[in-house]
Amino acid sequence: MAIKEKSGIKKYLRLNKFPHIWCGGCGNGIVLRGILQGIDDLGLEQNKIVMISGIGCSSRMPGYVDFNTLHTAHGRAIAFATGVKLAKPDLHVIIITGDGDCAAIGGNHLIHAARRNIDLTVVILNNSIYGMTSGQYSPLTPYGSFATTAPYGNIEQSFDLCELVSSAGATYIARSTTYHAMQIPKLIAAGIENSGFSFIEIILHCHTYYGRKNKIGGPVEMMEWQKSHAVPISKKGSNIDMTGKFYIGELKKTRSPEYCKTYDELISATQRRKES
Amino acid sequence: MESRQKNRYEIRLAGMGGQGLILAGIILAEAATIFDGKNAVQSQSYGPESRGGASRAEVIISPEDVEIDYPKVTTPDMLLVMSREAMERYGHELKPDGIIIIDSTYVHKPEKATGKIISIPVTELTKEKFGKTIVANIVALGIIVEITGIVSKDSLEKAVIKRVPRGTEELNKSALELGYFLAREKMNTIN
Amino acid sequence: MKKEYKLLQGNEACVEGALMAGVSFFGGYPITPSTEIAESLASRLPLTGGKFIQMEDEIGSIAAVLGASLTGAKAMTATSGPGFSLMQELIGFACITEIPCVIVNVQRLGPSTGGPTSPAQGDMLQARWGTHGDHNLIALCPTSIEETFYHTIKCFNLAEEYMVPVILLMDEVIGHMRERIKIPDQKELMIINRQQPSMPPEEYLPYRADERGVAVLANFGKGYRYHVTGLIHDETGFPTNDPKETSKLIRRINYKIENAKDKLLDFQKDNTEDAELIIFAYGSTARSALRSAHEAREQGMKVGTFIPKTIWPFPEKAIFELAEKVKTIMVCEMNLGQLVYEVERAVKGKARVELLSKASGELITPKDIMKKVVEVYN
Numbered sequence: 001m002a003i004k005e006k007s008g009i010k011k012y013l014r015l016n017k018f019p020h021i022w023c024g025g026c027g028n029g030i031v032l033r034g035i036l037q038g039i040d041d042l043g044l045e046q047n048k049i050v051m052i053s054g055i056g057c058s059s060r061m062p063g064y065v066d067f068n069t070l071h072t073a074h075g076r077a078i079a080f081a082t083g084v085k086l087a088k089p090d091l092h093v094i095i096i097t098g099d100g101d102c103a104a105i106g107g108n109h110l111i112h113a114a115r116r117n118i119d120l121t122v123v124i125l126n127n128s129i130y131g132m133t134s135g136q137y138s139p140l141t142p143y144g145s146f147a148t149t150a151p152y153g154n155i156e157q158s159f160d161l162c163e164l165v166s167s168a169g170a171t172y173i174a175r176s177t178t179y180h181a182m183q184i185p186k187l188i189a190a191g192i193e194n195s196g197f198s199f200i201e202i203i204l205h206c207h208t209y210y211g212r213k214n215k216i217g218g219p220v221e222m223m224e225w226q227k228s229h230a231v232p233i234s235k236k237g238s239n240i241d242m243t244g245k246f247y248i249g250e251l252k253k254t255r256s257p258e259y260c261k262t263y264d265e266l267i268s269a270t271q272r273r274k275e276s
Numbered sequence: 277m278e279s280r281q282k283n284r285y286e287i288r289l290a291g292m293g294g295q296g297l298i299l300a301g302i303i304l305a306e307a308a309t310i311f312d313g314k315n316a317v318q319s320q321s322y323g324p325e326s327r328g329g330a331s332r333a334e335v336i337i338s339p340e341d342v343e344i345d346y347p348k349v350t351t352p353d354m355l356l357v358m359s360r361e362a363m364e365r366y367g368h369e370l371k372p373d374g375i376i377i378i379d380s381t382y383v384h385k386p387e388k389a390t391g392k393i394i395s396i397p398v399t400e401l402t403k404e405k406f407g408k409t410i411v412a413n414i415v416a417l418g419i420i421v422e423i424t425g426i427v428s429k430d431s432l433e434k435a436v437i438k439r440v441p442r443g444t445e446e447l448n449k450s451a452l453e454l455g456y457f458l459a460r461e462k463m464n465t466i467n
Numbered sequence: 468m469k470k471e472y473k474l475l476q477g478n479e480a481c482v483e484g485a486l487m488a489g490v491s492f493f494g495g496y497p498i499t500p501s502t503e504i505a506e507s508l509a510s511r512l513p514l515t516g517g518k519f520i521q522m523e524d525e526i527g528s529i530a531a532v533l534g535a536s537l538t539g540a541k542a543m544t545a546t547s548g549p550g551f552s553l554m555q556e557l558i559g560f561a562c563i564t565e566i567p568c569v570i571v572n573v574q575r576l577g578p579s580t581g582g583p584t585s586p587a588q589g590d591m592l593q594a595r596w597g598t599h600g601d602h603n604l605i606a607l608c609p610t611s612i613e614e615t616f617y618h619t620i621k622c623f624n625l626a627e628e629y630m631v632p633v634i635l636l637m638d639e640v641i642g643h644m645r646e647r648i649k650i651p652d653q654k655e656l657m658i659i660n661r662q663q664p665s666m667p668p669e670e671y672l673p674y675r676a677d678e679r680g681v682a683v684l685a686n687f688g689k690g691y692r693y694h695v696t697g698l699i700h701d702e703t704g705f706p707t708n709d710p711k712e713t714s715k716l717i718r719r720i721n722y723k724i725e726n727a728k729d730k731l732l733d734f735q736k737d738n739t740e741d742a743e744l745i746i747f748a749y750g751s752t753a754r755s756a757l758r759s760a761h762e763a764r765e766q767g768m769k770v771g772t773f774i775p776k777t778i779w780p781f782p783e784k785a786i787f788e789l790a791e792k793v794k795t796i797m798v799c800e801m802n803l804g805q806l807v808y809e810v811e812r813a814v815k816g817k818a819r820v821e822l823l824s825k826a827s828g829e830l831i832t833p834k835d836i837m838k839k840v841v842e843v844y845n
Binding site for chain 3: 052066081083087090091
C-alpha cells in the first residue's frame with residue numbers, strides 16, 4: 001500500500017541534494033518519509049528544528065532536509081545535541097543515528113542523555129550492520145549472523161536498546177519497522193511532543209550488506225521478515241511465543257522532570273536568592 | 277641582589293592535610309595584598325588525599341610591593357612545622373637568619389633544625405584553651421605575625437574574618453589573641 | 468569606584484575572565500588540576516542565566532560545547548592532559564566546521580594519568596598537532612594570574628573573531644597559585660562578538676568566507692537553515708569530493724590563522740638589546756627565567772628573556788631577529804624538549820640553541836636555570 005501523498009513534506013526536503021547516497025531499495029528513505037510526516041503533522045516551525053547525526057548511512061539524512069542540520073563525528077550526535085538543546089531550549093532537536101553510531105561508539109552518551117531526561121528525540125535506524133563501511137558487525141547484529149568482521153558467524157550477544165534507555169530514564173520509547181511505515185509518523189510526533197528524552201527504534205533492512213551476507217534476500221524478503229517477527233505491544237500478555245520476535249508500538253510513556261526545564265528553574269531560584 | 281632579597285620574604289607552612297595550612301597561607305597572602313598594600317604570591321602542594329598526607333603552603337611577601345617573579349619558596353625566611361614528617365623534610369631548609377616555629381605537640385626533638393628555633397605546643401594549647409584543635413592554624417598565624425611583623429595585626433584580623441565561616445569570628449579572633457600571647461611569652465623567655 | 472585587589476587562583480581568574488568575556492555555556496568533566504574552573508562556573512553561570520553541564524566524559528564535553536556554540540553561545544570547556552587527549556578528534560571537527568570555542572588545558576605531568584597535581588608543559592605540541600589532518604588554531608599561554616584573566620578574555624575574542632577553537636595552555640602552577648589582581652569593569656574591555664550574516668537567508672552561504680578567509684555562521688534557529696558537516700564541504704556547507712574545493716577549504720582554514728599572524732602574536736622581550744644569551748621560557752617557567760635573568764645580570768652576564776604569550780601561531784620571525792643578534796638562545800621548558808624544535812626551526816642556524824628541560828613534576832627553579840646559564844654562556 002502506498003503511503004498517502006501529502007504535499008506537506010516536500011517543503012522539508014533539500015531537493016537539489018538528491019539523488020541521495022543510499023542504495024536502491026534501502027529502508028532509510030522510508031524512515032525519512034515517516035519522520036518528515038511526523039514533523040508536518042505537528043506543524044512545527046522549520047527554523048526551530050535542528051537535526052543532528054553522527055556517522056553512518058542513516059547519519060547522512062540531515063543533509064537532505066531543510067532544517068538547521070548538523071552532521072557530527074562518529075557516536076557524538078547526542079552529546080552535540082545536548083549542547084544545542086541546553087543552550088537554546090526552544091529548538092526542537094532530533095537525532096538521527098544508527099546501531100553502530102548509537103549503541104557502540106556513542107553508547108555512553110545515549111545512556112546519560114536518557115538519564116538526564118533531556119528533551120531530545122533520538123531516532124535510531126537499526127539495520128543490524130555497519131553499512132557505510134560495508135558490512136561489519138555492530139552491537140545489534142544478532143548472535144550467529146555473518147558480517148565482514150564476523151566471517152565465522154557473530155559470537156557476541158546483541159542487546160535491547162529500548163530496555164537500556166528505559167532503565168536509564170527515557171520517558172518515551174517506541175519501536176517500529178520499515179514494513180510498518182504507516183506507524184512511524186505517529187511515533188515520531190509523539191516522541192517530539194514528549195517533554196523529555198524520547199527514543200524511537202526503527203528496525204530496517206540493509207539488503208546490500210546484512211541481507212546478502214546472511215543470504216536473506218532483498219528488501220522484499222527482509223520486510224517480510226519484519227512483518228512476521230514484529231508483534232504489536234497491544235498483544236503483550238497474550239500467549240504469543242516471542243522467541244526471536246520483538247514488540248512494536250509505544251513501549252513506554254511516562255513523565256519525569258525534564259533537564260532543561262529543571263535547569264531554567266534552577267536559574268530562576270539562584271537569581272531570586274541573589275536578589276533577596 | 278640584596279635589594280631584591282629584602283623585598284622578598286619567604287614563608288613556608290608545612291604539616292599534615294586537615295590542619296588548615298593552605299587556608300592559613302591564603303589568609304596571610306590576603307592580609308598582605310588586600311589589606312596591607314603589599315605584594316604576595318601563595319601556592320601549595322597537596323598530599324595524595326585532601327585529608328591526611330603531607331600538606332605544604334607557601335607565601336612570598338614583598339613588603340615594598342615589587343613584582344614577585346619566581347612564585348615558589350627557595351629558602352624560607354620563616355618556616356612553620358606542624359608534623360614530624362614536615363620537620364624531617366623541611367627542617368634544614370632555612371635562611372641562616374631564618375625563624376622556625378615548631379608545633380611541639382607533634383615535634384619533640386628539632387635536632388635537624390637550623391636558624392632561630394621557637395618551639396610552642398600550638399595544637400595542645402589550642403585544645404586546652406578552646407576545647408578543640410580546629411583553630412590551631414589561626415593560633416599559628418598569630419604567632420607568626422607577632423614574631424615577624426610581616427603583616428599588620430589589623431590586616432591579619434580582617435583577612436581572618438573574611439575567610440572563616442560566619443559565626444566563628446569571635447572564636448578566630450580569640451585564637452589570634454592566643455597566638456600573639458604565646459609568641460610574646462616565648463620571646464620574653466628567650467630574651 | 469576605586470578597584471580593590473582580589474587574591475585569586477589562576478583557575479579562578481580564568482573563570483572571572485570567561486564571565487567578563489560573556490561565556491554562557493560550559494560543558495566539562497572533572498579533572499585535576501582544572502576542576503576549580505568547572506566548580507566555580509557551576510556556581511556562577513546560573514546567576515548570569517548561563518548554562519553549566521557536567522558531561523559523561525571529555526568527548527561529550529567538547530561535543531556539547533560545539534553544539535551550544537552553534538546556537539550562538541560563547542562556550543568553553545576546561546580540562547587537563549587525559550581529557551585534552553580525548554578531545555582531540557572534535558578539536559579537528561571545530562577547525563573544519565569553524566565553530567568557535569575556548570578549551571582550557573591546565574597542564575599536568577603525563578603521559579597517561581601521570582602526575583595529577585604535578586605541573587608540566589608537556590602538551591605544547593599536542594595543542595597544535597593533536598588532531599589529525601592539516602588544521603590550524605590559536606593557543607595562548609599565561610605566566611601570571613592577571614595574565615590568565617586577560618588571556619581568557621582574549622581567547623573568547625579570538626575564537627569569535629576567527630571562528631576557530633582557541634586553547635588556553637595553563638599549567639598546574641599557574642592554575643593553583645594565588646596572586647593579586649584588580650578586576651576591571653567590563654566597559655573598559657574590548658569584547659568581540661560573533662559576526663552574523665546580513666543578507667536574506669536565500670542568499671546565504673555559510674562557508675563563503677569573508678575577506679579574511681573566515682566563515683560567517685548564523686546562529687541556529689535564526690532563520691538561516693544551513694548544513695554543518697565534518698566532511699570536506701564547499702561554500703554551501705554540503706559535502707564535496709571536488710579536489711579543487713577540497714584544497715580550497717583546507718588551505719582557507721589554515722591560512723586564515725597564518726595570514727592573521729602579525730595581529731595574533733604577543734610576546735614579551737626583556738633586556739634583549741645587548742644580550743649575548745636569551746632565555747626562552749613560557750607559562751610558569753617564564754617566572755623562573757625572569758628571576759634568573761636578573762641574577763645573571765647582577766653577576767655581569769648579558770642575559771635577556773623572550774616570553775611568548777601566543778604559542779600558536781609561533782613567533783618565528785621575532786625569534787629569528789633575536790638569533791641574528793645573540794650567541795645563544797636557551798629554551799627552558801617543563802618537558803623533555805617541545806618548543807625547542809620550533810625555536811631551532813625559527814633560528815635557522817643563526818644562533819646556538821640550548822635546552823634546559825625538566826620532567827620531574829616540579830617547576831624549573833631559578834637555580835636550575837642559573838646553572839645552565841653559567842654552563843652555556845660562553
